[in-house]
Amino acid sequence: MDLISRLHTSSPLIHCITHPIAINDCANAVLALGARPIMAEHPAEAAQIAALAQSLTVSLGNITDARAESIMAAGRIRPGVIDLVGIACSDFRMKLAKRFIQECHPAVIKGNASEIRAIAGTGFHSQGIDVSPKDAVEKGDESAQLKLALLMKGIADQTGAVVAASGAVDVIVAPGEDTAYFLENGVPSMAQITGTGCMLTCIMGAFMAVTSPLNAAIAGAAALGISGETADCSLGLGTYHMKLLDALSLLSDETLERRMKLHTKTLRVYTDGSTSA
Numbered sequence: 001m002d003l004i005s006r007l008h009t010s011s012p013l014i015h016c017i018t019h020p021i022a023i024n025d026c027a028n029a030v031l032a033l034g035a036r037p038i039m040a041e042h043p044a045e046a047a048q049i050a051a052l053a054q055s056l057t058v059s060l061g062n063i064t065d066a067r068a069e070s071i072m073a074a075g076r077i078r079p080g081v082i083d084l085v086g087i088a089c090s091d092f093r094m095k096l097a098k099r100f101i102q103e104c105h106p107a108v109i110k111g112n113a114s115e116i117r118a119i120a121g122t123g124f125h126s127q128g129i130d131v132s133p134k135d136a137v138e139k140g141d142e143s144a145q146l147k148l149a150l151l152m153k154g155i156a157d158q159t160g161a162v163v164a165a166s167g168a169v170d171v172i173v174a175p176g177e178d179t180a181y182f183l184e185n186g187v188p189s190m191a192q193i194t195g196t197g198c199m200l201t202c203i204m205g206a207f208m209a210v211t212s213p214l215n216a217a218i219a220g221a222a223a224l225g226i227s228g229e230t231a232d233c234s235l236g237l238g239t240y241h242m243k244l245l246d247a248l249s250l251l252s253d254e255t256l257e258r259r260m261k262l263h264t265k266t267l268r269v270y271t272d273g274s275t276s277a
């Protein structure tokens with residue numbers, strides 16, 4: 001795998017429509033991997049910038065009317081990554097997410113486990129923008145991992161998008177495929193820094209400029225998770241935040257491949273609707 005060196009060599013332009021809480025970290029995360037971010041969000045220019053860029057990411061976090069408009073305008077131009085931030089606690093965002101998925105056909109649909117359950121139309125627990133502990137999928141809980149993956153397969157097959165659920169275990173499923181991918185990289189401190197999920201969205205978008213949406217989702221989750229593992233958190237969260245960016249900028253393809261904790265499972269959906277792995 002040579003995705004990081006491909007990014008450094010080709011320096012693709014990544015159009016990220018995200019929110020002020022995470023915008024600076026997102027731009028720096030894209031730069032750290034060798035790509036070029038453009039954070040344009042004016043509705044009058046969003047389509048033109050999306051057409052110019054090699055990849056697009058959109059986030060529903062801290063949504064505004066202007067950003068909602070530019071997300072739709074850019075999404076109609078290019079199938080990007082949509083981050084479903086907050087759809088579990090906001091009917092407005094849920095409606096916008098559904099409209100985006102229907103009209104813009106994103107390549108990747110990403111959220112935490114509560115947001116993924118919400119977009120699947122199944123029971124979910126809302127805890128603001130964070131995952132509810134009742135929906136979260138933990139390391140070692142194979143049954144919960146599998147249930148979420150099966151739910152995600154339904155969304156993927158229905159929308160044609162890769163579906164990614166971030167968390168302690170990142171779960172990724174592609175449309176028309178029976179394989180579910182489970183990544184166990186990362187440390188709990190990452191959830192203590194605001195915007196790590198938003199950075200992940202833009203990192204996936206960066207990789208999408210040089211590989212398929214499925215590989216981009218896997219490589220993105222692994223790259224951020226490994227950076228979170230190698231960054232020093234002993235001096236507190238403020239320093240850890242910067243160390244995370246340092247680690248991302250120093251990450252090599254060799255380390256990405258060697259430290260990636262990926263396992264797969266085959267999902268089966270029977271004609272009577274029952275499921276198994």
Ligand SMILES: Nc1ncnc2c1ncn2[C@@H]1O[C@H](COP(=O)(O)OP(=O)(O)OP(=O)(O)O)[C@@H](O)[C@H]1O
Pocket residue numbers: 085111112129130131166167168169170185186187188189190191193194195196197198199200221224225228
């Ligand atoms: N408990 C955890 N253990 C290990 N890694 C974690 C944990 N929580 C988060 N991570 C890591 O952080 C990454 C971001 O995931 P997370 O689901 O926390 O984002 P998020 O909640 O959407 O963040 P935000 O809303 O602040 O942008 C994951 O891909 C994973 O690598």
Ligand SMILES: Cc1ncsc1CCO
Pocket residue numbers: 019021022061062085129194195197198
């Ligand atoms: C704190 C916060 N509020 C809306 S988005 C966001 C950052 C994490 O997504």
